[in-house]
Amino acid sequence: MTIVITTHGSTGDIYPLIRLALALQEAGHTIRFATSRPFKPDVEEAGVPFFQIPPDWEKSELQYWMGRLQKLKSPVSQLKEMYRAATPHMEAILDAMEEAIDGADCLISSYLFPINKAIAQKHDIPFISYAFAHNTVPSRFYPPHEFPRLRGMPDWLQLRWNRLCWKIGNVIVDTAINTTISRAFKRKGLPGVKDFFSKSAELVLVAVSPGLMRPKIKLHPRFQFTGYCRWQYPKSQETEQKLLAFRGDELVPIITFGSMVYDKPEEVIQRLLQAWPKDKKLILQTGWSGFKVPDSATHILELGPMSHDQLLQHASVVIHHGGAGTTASVLYAGKPHIVVPHIGDQDFFSAEVKRLGCGIKLGKRNWPEKLASKVQLVESEPSFLEAARAALQTLEQEDGPGEAVHQIEAYLEHRRHLIGDFLGLDEDF
Template sequence: MKVLLTSHGSTGDIYPVIRLGRALVEAGHAVRFATVSLFRQEIEAAGIEFVYLPPDWDQSGFAEAMRDLTKAKNPLDLIRIIYSESLPFLDEILDTLQREIAEADVFVTSYVFANLCTLARQAQVPCAVTTFAHNVVPSQSYPPEGLPRLLAAPACVRRRWNRMLWKLTDRVLCWQINRVVGETMGRHGMGQAESFALEPADLALVTVSPKLCQPKHLWSERFQFTGYLRWQSPEDPELSASLDAFCQGERVPILTFGSVTFDEARKVMTRFMRNWPAGKKIIIQSGWAGLTIERPNPEMLRMGRVSHDQLFQYASMVIHHGGAGTTASVLHAGIPNIIIPHIGDQWFFASEVKRLGVGLEVKRKRWPEDLPKAVRTVEKSKKMQRRAQAVAATLAEEQGPLAAVRALESLVR
């Protein structure tokens, strides 16, 4: 089976697709991954053939784009910004994908760019999307994220209400996409986007835990919960030595915002250092935002790029932005979360962490001042720690990559 994968975005958008590609390679399939050159090394190290797509930005270029995304006022505005960012490169992207799809047996794209499946349909190639956040999965059991629930109404009324809101949301999202890129899509014979949320592709791989996250009622059988797809950078023995020397056998809080960037990061970190308890250790991962330690402090260790699995072995808890990949890593590590959402589905993951009983949320506006109290709360909660370990035990039994490969093989058959 010849598989063409594509995804755009930050590390959290690319690494799960690398894991899917690696699983497909291990199953004996030929895999090509079309994306930006920033991730070429990781893709080829996984045994996957790389196909170049623009833009040819370095990490600073993507960090700037991420700062723009944090300014989105709502999900519709977020879609507008994402598609507007792609517009200068879209003709070349579509030309490349049309050429590559013609040689593929199945095409897999990210949920955000589900309209690319039109290219596969033109070539009569089965298509699938991947989504790392299950709040986009439609169901008559609940409305789209952020829209009102009729909790007091009879079940039949709630189902009608939810169906109506999902259909309306689908139309509005398609309208926004067509408004931004409809002309470019038309030049490639793709027509207008007709369904984004309800029928994004022949198959939608929902790459989160089916045991912990799947609703009782799905919109259709095209949505399949596989389990997490996690890809890790290689572990560094020198970093382990540095972490061992700093922690001295003690588990400490870890602060990481991953690929999230935001304005005035230096001033935010100055506030953080002013409020962090004296004498209390913490590890800070600099990430794309370039988090800094303003002055030497023996209780603070700053790290650069490092595997989540390697770093989180030293964590008593992880303070993070609520990205899909980071949240998955913390859940697998069996430690509590403190989530400070910045963008998009990160508020949803904060609510999921609270639902699972494995963490809490701190508001972004005053997090440097409010974080010490939240850390004390987590440290005192034996229940939260036990629940985190139970969730990790559940996830250890799931095999997301294998389930995703089988779903794609079934689609092609």
């Protein structure tokens, strides 16, 4: 089958779907990976065919919009801002997606872009949504993340409240998206977004660990927890020698904030240097932050892009932003976490890390000043490392890419049979 995979965003949105694309190729399917130009080298290096769609931004423009999103506290406001950024390019995006799915048998899209469902429906091909976080999976047994729980109230009242909250959440998110895309969609004759949470697709792949994060309650069968899909940069022997020379026989704390952007990175680094002990080594992966470690700070090693699987093996504890992909990397490294949430679902993942006993949360406002004491706390408490290793044992039993391929193929086969039965055709139609 020919399957189109599409998403926008930062590396945390792109890399999991690259791994899914590779798994589908290994299973014999033809893949087109539709995304924006900055990620063309990564997609093609992985061996996946790249299909460019607007906007034709440089990496600096992606960083600019990420910085704007971080200034908004409400997830709904962040979602609306994201679509506002895309609005000038929306018709071009729709035209490019029309071309991308020409002759395709299925469209798979990140859950952040439910607009692609309308394109799939127009071409009468199956649409599958891919979710990076499980706080988007509705159930009457809990309300959406950030909605209050009625703990201690009668069960019947909690159940009704939870269902009401999900309905309200659907309306709020649908409205936020539709108010920004309505003109472009009307001009293209497409319907708007409906039921973002509850009916985003007939199959929603929830790409987190079922063993660690799937709720132990009944969920609608359209939501299938597959496990993580993870793609990594190739390992570098040169960087490995650099890491070993810096740390010696001692594991050291590692900071990695991924695609998080800072308006005044120099000030943040100065605050960190003033508060961090000069006799304590630290590794800083700069990402999109703009951080630059001065040459005089020989106790801090600055690194650029590299494989998390390689880097994090050198960590005593990992300080990260709580992005879905980075959280997965730290879990797979079996290391304790200190999560500094910046945006979106990162606060949710910090709560999950705490629930698993693998680490703690640290507020963004004063993290440079408080980091040293929090690192000392986590390094000195064995329970964090023990919980992290227990989580790793669970992950080692899971095959996220394999399960995702199984769910996709089963869904497409089921849909094929339904169509065949409806048309009165045999299995070989």
